[in-house]
Amino acid sequence: MKLRFAIILIVLSFTCMVATPCLYPQEEQNDIEEMKKKAPKIFLDGSRIDRNYIRTEIPFVNYVRDRKEADVHILITIQNTASGGREYTIAFIGQKECSGINNTLIYASNKTDTAEEIRRGYVHVLKMGLVSYVARTPINSQIGISFNKEVKPTSVEDKWNFWVYSLSLRGRLNGEAQRSSSSIDTNFSVNRVTPESKLRLGISADFDKNNYIIDDEEVTSRRESESIGGLYVKSINDHWSIGASLSLSSSTYRNIEFKINPAPAIEYNMFPYSESTRRQLRFLYKLGYNFSRYRERTIYGKTSESLFGESLSVIMELKEPWGTVEASLQGSHYFHDLKKNRLEFDLEFQFRILKGLSLDIEGRYERIRDQLSLPETDATPEDILLRRIELATEYEYSISIGLSFTFGSIYSNVVNPRFGDHYHW
Numbered sequence: 001m002k003l004r005f006a007i008i009l010i011v012l013s014f015t016c017m018v019a020t021p022c023l024y025p026q027e028e029q030n031d032i033e034e035m036k037k038k039a040p041k042i043f044l045d046g047s048r049i050d051r052n053y054i055r056t057e058i059p060f061v062n063y064v065r066d067r068k069e070a071d072v073h074i075l076i077t078i079q080n081t082a083s084g085g086r087e088y089t090i091a092f093i094g095q096k097e098c099s100g101i102n103n104t105l106i107y108a109s110n111k112t113d114t115a116e117e118i119r120r121g122y123v124h125v126l127k128m129g130l131v132s133y134v135a136r137t138p139i140n141s142q143i144g145i146s147f148n149k150e151v152k153p154t155s156v157e158d159k160w161n162f163w164v165y166s167l168s169l170r171g172r173l174n175g176e177a178q179r180s181s182s183s184i185d186t187n188f189s190v191n192r193v194t195p196e197s198k199l200r201l202g203i204s205a206d207f208d209k210n211n212y213i214i215d216d217e218e219v220t221s222r223r224e225s226e227s228i229g230g231l232y233v234k235s236i237n238d239h240w241s242i243g244a245s246l247s248l249s250s251s252t253y254r255n256i257e258f259k260i261n262p263a264p265a266i267e268y269n270m271f272p273y274s275e276s277t278r279r280q281l282r283f284l285y286k287l288g289y290n291f292s293r294y295r296e297r298t299i300y301g302k303t304s305e306s307l308f309g310e311s312l313s314v315i316m317e318l319k320e321p322w323g324t325v326e327a328s329l330q331g332s333h334y335f336h337d338l339k340k341n342r343l344e345f346d347l348e349f350q351f352r353i354l355k356g357l358s359l360d361i362e363g364r365y366e367r368i369r370d371q372l373s374l375p376e377t378d379a380t381p382e383d384i385l386l387r388r389i390e391l392a393t394e395y396e397y398s399i400s401i402g403l404s405f406t407f408g409s410i411y412s413n414v415v416n417p418r419f420g421d422h423y424h425w
Contacts, residue, residue, distance in 0.1 A: 035139040036062070040098065040130070043067040045321065046076025050119045057123045060139055061130060065406060066355050071098045072133050073321045074126070077277040082193025083164045084111030088122045089277040092129045093321055098136070105129050111164075164191045181210040198233040198243075210386065221386040225251040238272040245286075254390050255373045257295045263288035277319070284313040290334075296375040299392075305372070309334040323351040323358075334370065343367040356406045363399040 042061045044051060055063055067073050073093040081087050087108045094101035107125040109118045134140055166189045173182045189202040210221045226249065233243035244264040250256055263286045270281040288311070293304040311332035318325045326348040333341035349361040374392055383389050 032139075032142065035137070035142065036060070038137050039139045040071040040133045040137060041069055042130075043070035043073050044076070045073060046078070048078055049076055049122065053119050054123055054126065058127060058130065060134060060143065067095075067321055067352065068355055071096050072130070074129075075278075075319065075321060076122075077319050079277055081108060082162065082191055082198075084166060084191075085109040085113065086118070087277075088125070090122070090125055090129060091278070092133070094133070098133055101132060103129055103132065111166075162192050162194055164193075165189070166191075175211075178213045179211065181208070183208040196235050198231070200231045201229070203228050219382060219386075221382070221388050223253050223388060225249070225253065235273075238274060239269050241267045241269075241273075243267075252295070253388065255295050255298070255375045256292060258293045260291050261288055276317075279319070280315065280317040282313075282315045284315065286311045286313075292373060294373055294375075296377060298372060299374045299376045300372065301376070302372070307334050307336055307372075323349070325349050332370070334372075340370045340372065342370045358404045360402045360404070361400070364397065366396045368393055368395060 040061050041064045043064055043066070044054065045067065061072075064070050071094070073095055075091040075093060077089045077091075078086050079089075085108060087106060090105045090107065092101075092103045092105075105125050105128065107122045109121060113121070131143070131145070134143055166187070168185075168187045170185045171183070173180075175181065184207045185205070187202065187204045189200065191201070192199045205226045206224065208221075208223045212219045212221075227247060228249075229245065229247040231243065231245045233241050235241055242265070244262065246262045247260070249259050249261075265284060265286040267282055267284045269276075269283075271279050288309050289306070290309060291304070291306045294302065297303055309332060311330060313328060313330040315328045316325065317327075326346075328344070328346045330344045331341065343366065345363075345365045347361065347363045349359070351359045353359055371390065371392060374390060379389055379391060384391065
C-alpha cells in the first residue's frame with residue numbers, strides 16, 4: 001500500500017513539473033492578447049511602402065482599414081532628394097483619445113540603398129514615432145528601448161561637394177511572327193542641390209524601330225529624339241525663387257531638326273517651401289525665346305523661325321488625412337500671334353467620402369493652338385497608324401473616375417504571403 005502511494009505521488013509530482021512550464025507561457029500569451037486589444041489603432045496612409053513588412057515588424061499595434069477608426073493616422077509623403085534617394089516625411093496625427101498628440105519625423109534614403117535597407121529605415125522611424133502613443137496603453141510593459149552604440153559628434157565632409165551623377169542605358173527587343181520592335185534609351189544627368197540653389201543638367205536620347213509584315217511586305221517605322229537640358233534655381237527666401245532653364249532638342253515625331261529654348265523664370269509659393277511635402281500652391285512665370293529649324297517645311301511655309309513667348313503655371317498639392325489633391329493649370333502663348341497658345345490642366349484627386357468609401361479622379365486636358373512645327377505634307381496611313389509624326393489637333397484629354405468601397409473587419413494585422421498578393425485567376 002505504501003509502495004503504491006509512493007508511485008502515485010512520484011507520478012503526480014512529475015506531471016506537475018512538466019505541466020507547470022507550459023501553463024505560465026499560456027497565461028502570459030493570454031495577457032499579451034488582452035493588452036493587444038487595447039493597443040493603439042493605426043491607419044497607414046501612403047504609397048510606395050511595404051505594408052506587409054510594416055505589420056510584421058511592428059506587431060504591437062492594431063492596423064485598421066478606415067482612418068476614422070484609428071487612434072493614430074500615419075500620413076507618409078515622399079519626395080526625391082538631390083542625391084537620387086527619397087525623403088519620407090512621416091506625420092503622426094493623433095485622433096480620438098490621442099487627439100492633439102502630433103509629431104513629424106523624416107527618414108532619408110540614399111540612391112545606393114537596397115529595398116531592404118530602405119524599408120528597414122522607415123520602419124525604424126515608424127517605431128520611434130509610435131512610442132508616445134504605445135506608452136499610454138497597457139502593452140507598454142512589453143516595449144523595451146535600447147541604445148545600440150555610442151555616437152560621437154562628427155563634422156560632415158562631402159568630397160563630392162553635393163554633386164550627383166547618374167548614367168542609364170536600356171535596350172529592349174521583342175517580336176513575333178509578323179512584328180518586331182527594338183529600342184534604346186540613354187540618359188545622363190548631373191545635379192547639385194543645396195538649400196540655397198538647385199542645378200540640374202541632363203542628356204537623353206531615345207531610338208525606336210518597329211517592323212511589320214503586311215501582305216508579305218515589310219513596313220518599317222522609326223522614331224528618334226535627343227535632348228539636352230539645364231535648370232538653375234536660386235532660393236531667395238521661404239516663398240520666392242528665381243531661375244532659368246535652357247533646352248536643346250531634336251525629334252522626328254515633332255518635325256524638329258534642331259530647337260533651342262532659353263527661359264528665365266520666377267516662382268512664388270503661398271506656403272513655406274519647408275511644408276512642401278504636405279502642401280504647395282506655387283505660381284511660376286517663364287519668359288522664353290524659341291529658335292526652331294524644321295526637318296520639313298511646315299504648314300505655315302517655314303523651314304526655321306525665331307519666336308518669343310511666355311507662360312504662367314499654377315500648381316497646387318495638398319496631402320491631408322481626408323485625401324490628396326494635385327492640380328496644375330498652365331497657359332502659354334507666342335508674342336507674334338496671341339492666337340498661337342496652349343492651355344493645360346491636370347488633376348489628381350483622392351477623397352475619402354465616408355467609412356470605407358473613396359473617390360478617385362484623374363484627368364488631363366489640353367487646348368492646343370500652337371502646333372507650329374506640323375509638316376505641310378499630308379500624313380500617310382502608315383504615319384497615322386504607327387504614330388510616326390505629330391498630327392494636327394485642337395485638344396487632347398484623358399480622364400478616369402473610380403469609386404472603391406470596402407467593408408467587414410476593420411482590423412488588418414494578419415500577414416499571409418502564400419500564393420503572393422497578385423494571384424492570376
